[in-house]
Every structure is written in structure tokens, then in C-alpha cells.
Amino acid sequence: MSEKFSPPYYAVIFTNERTENTEGYAETADHMVALAAQQPGYLGFESAGDGKSTISISYWRDLDSIKAWKEVSDHATAQAMGRKKWYKSYTTRIALVERDYSFEAEQV
């Protein structure tokens, strides 16, 4: 968490509600994160959730990087699997991060 880059950069915000079907989900999710990290323009990844609903955000240098990643992930068929098995609903948002600021508690 708390990845830090210098704006402007892009965020792909993926919010979803899961089905009861977890077969293959964790393995595929881990594989997709590892695969994304190898893409040109990849900056980072954060995810939070409780198994029922999840928000995952990947960060990218520019729109071209996102477009290239979308094509890779399509090939991996992960998105189609997601629609069939794992997700009740999801929304993907492409957003330009204009500003960011962070806080870290002082180490005691």
C-alpha cells in the first residue's frame, strides 16, 4: 500500500462484488498481478477487500501502457473467466491522477 509516484499518472480502478465461486480465483489474481508488473509503464498495484467485495487499483505511466496491458490480459482470458465465474458485478474506471499526498506515522 501507499505506493508513491509523481503525478500525473494513470490509475485503473477495478471495484467488484464476488460470487461464491472461488475456484482458481486467487491463482489467477496472483498471476495477473505478476504479469502486470512485467508490462512497460507499470507503476504499482494496491488491493483491499474482504473476499466479498474488492477494490484493486493498478497504476500506469500513460494510456498507451493501459491499452497494451488490456490486450495482454484479454489474451490471458482472465477477464472472460471473471465474467463467467467470479464476479457478480464490477466497474473499471480509467482515471488520471492529478495530485497525491501521503502520511507516514513516525516510527516509535
Added chain:
Amino acid sequence: MSEKFSPPYYAVIFTNERTENTEGYAETADHMVALAAQQPGYLGFESAGDGKSTISISYWRDLDSIKAWKEVSDHATAQAMGRKKWYKSYTTRIALVERDYSFEAEQV
């Protein structure tokens, strides 16, 4: 989850790692969400997490709405409380959502 609005609009992405201290956290978080919903330009709110790390995203019509909300929440001192007690670290990102698309499983 899966709030749907028409781009362009703004997302305030708040990612955090929590401390062990939960005193007053849930009440304040609920109050902040209710208060945000009353602000001009508020579009929606989503959050996912497991109690240790959370991603919360509020959606807004424009930057002026976000600025006005920041001033309200400062007054409520919730942000200062957060820095003192509840958060090990956090990052806030202001992002312009340029595109979005959603999927809903067919009802069986």
C-alpha cells in the same frame, strides 16, 4: 459498490494501513461518509478492506466540490484524529475519471 456516473468526474482515492487502535474509528468513518453525502457535488462512495488496510473512494462532480469537502472534514478534525490514532500510513490521490465501464451478471 459499482456506482455508475457519467465521466468525466473526480475520484478521491484514499488508501491506508491501520494501527491497532480502533477506538472511535467506525463511528467517525460512518459519520464522515454521511457528512460527505450531504455535500454539493457528491456522487458516491465505495470502500473495501479487511480492517488492516482499506481503500476508500469518494466520487465528486468537480475539484471545487472536493475542495469544499476537504474544508468541512478539516473542521470535523477527523483527519487530525486519523493521523494521531488510526493510521500507520495513508495516501490520498485526486484523479479525473475519464472513462468507465461496468458488468453485471445476469440474474438467474
